[in-house]
Amino acid sequence: MSAPLDIVVLGLSLASSWGNGHATTYRALLRAFAARGHRILFLERDMPWYRGERRDLAEPDFCELAFYDGLAGLDRWRGRIAAADAVIIGSYVPQGAELARLLRGWTSGVLAFYDIDTPVTLARLQRGDCDYLSPALIPDYDLYLSFTGGPTLRQLEEAYGAPRARPLYCSVDAEAYAPVATPRRWDLSYLGTYSDDRQPGLERLLLQTARQAPQLRFAVAGAQYPAEIAWPANVERLEHVPPAAHPEFYSASRYTLNLTRADMIAAGFSPSVRLFEAAACGTPLLSDVWSGIETILSPPEEIRLVRSTAEVLQALAQPEAERQRQADAARRRVLAGHTARHRAAELEAALRDCPASAPPLQPAEGAPGG
Template sequence: MTRIAFYGSSLLSSYWNGAATYYRGLLQALAMFGHDISFYEPDAFDRQAHRDIDPPGWARVVVWEASARGLSRAAARAAEAEVVIKASGVGYEDDTLLQEVMGAARPGALRIFWDVDAPATLAAMQADPDDRLRRLLPSLDLVLTYGGGAPVVAAYRALGARDCIPIYNALDPESHFRTAPDPRFEADLAFLGNRLPDREARVEEFFLRPARALPEMRFVLGGSGWEEATLPRNVRLLGHVPTREHNAFNVTPRMVLNVARDSMAQTGFSPATRVFEAAGAGACLITDAWEGIEMFLEPGAEVLVAQDGDDVIRHLRATGADAAGEIGARAQARVLAEHTYTDRAALVHGILKNRIRQTEHAS
């Protein structure tokens, strides 16, 4: 049994934490391969007041005080593990946490940086030769990324990483599946996502502009931060939608929308968690266009792709409820066959097994 110390944003709360579903699905599946996982998350951003799962049986969750003392105590526990993983975007003194965690790792431990926002992380490193992560990269054994494909792999290697492997988002069939519709989410098109500066213009183009152009249709907007936004009359604002309600949110509307952040769309090969959540529920998904979508779903048959707001309008007008249901059913079948977290965990398990063996042989 391999002991893994994983330092991330939060496993217990999805509140202002887009990586929650990714962590939960992947780590639960990884535990099935016999790994003993301890997840260390800071008490930050009021997440502990918005927990949406209980501490799971498949991981030991340690909530540490967001202070210098709390950080040091949590980082010191990296010495207990054979594999030490620091994720990006933990949310409290990330650079210091990275340095202390990797410094505390025992000799021979596998040291991994797991990037859940590669475009932003790479941009920061490329802009600053003294960036803490950039300086530490050559000393780390491996970088794993939430997505990004060949462009991200090449960029990481150019900055000194020994190796970089994308571990894409996926579906957890036990968490995201077809369920009964909920009248709260009835709409022609629904979008779920927090209001972020580098996504707002795309939400305007792909969601709000179609809403204004189609006043006879109903639109639903979920996520935090939209309270001050100017919305068309036919857009109903929900606020934060807990993870436990995502299945109903995805299955109820005629269609659901995925909108990537600017950096993710430009990088490509970065399917958001929402893509697999929606497909797992059998939803008809409209996604903004990004390179690599065909690796995950077939455009036109399993997902509808929009280059701009006009394409969203066209899809809404041309795709009735029956056709939308058929697209959703095909998407669900595809992700169940090829894109579950068990598939991704098998890849990670193989990587860890091989790297640990190499380290043992080297010593």
């Protein structure tokens, strides 16, 4: 058996899921990682917009969670960071570039970067406006864990000098996400924070569909949508749906829509957590189109790809038996390969296989865990 790992994660947020998808990703992954016998400290920058009622997981039962104010506030955790087998810094962490330079000097274990926004990160690096990473820092990370697979991994290694770039897609907590017996409220829903580059897709694939099919019902859930958006009368707006309510939200939808940011469409191989969570809840998916989606869910049996309002209307008109077949096929696929348990095993393997600045992580005979 391999020795349990002691890791420290510094991420955007674990405590608050308001307006970000990082929290649900970290929660599912780290809960499953802890279930494998490992010890986790999550350090979160105390930001005002994630405080108060927006903290919907103040005391996780799978890891230790602590908050810090500025880089100087990390001094109290220096010993723990220095002794960790691995330190993982996530994308969009405030002052992430300075943080990486600081912790590179503190830890002799694996220093990993977990990019939950890889194509966006690379686009920002090219523009020179990325404050949580720089091209010069990438070779200093022992491991680059990427939400995007495919050709982007080779780009990270060959163009940016990452010693090891490995995919670590998002996933679903299969114990938390499952079908819920609830009345169907919407024919098509969308769950996602507002984004300028996703809005044209939302307009074309959901709002225009709603205008052309006033007899159908729609929902858009998520924060930060501009007040000037003209919502059709048959589109229900929900400002925030907490993770605990996601299964009921998806289960109340005949279909749900997946929309992808422009940089991620360009890169391909960038599945959204919506794919896995909705499928686990037994809700069939309509999605925009990008390279590599067929490696996640196979169209049209497990997911319907839509490019136009007309194609959405055609999908919504499918017989119930066909809708159910698609939902069942997608759920089987996700539970067989895209749960948090699968990702936790992949993370452990990546950390154990990675040489650090100090001697690599060594398994101990007879130790629990593994």
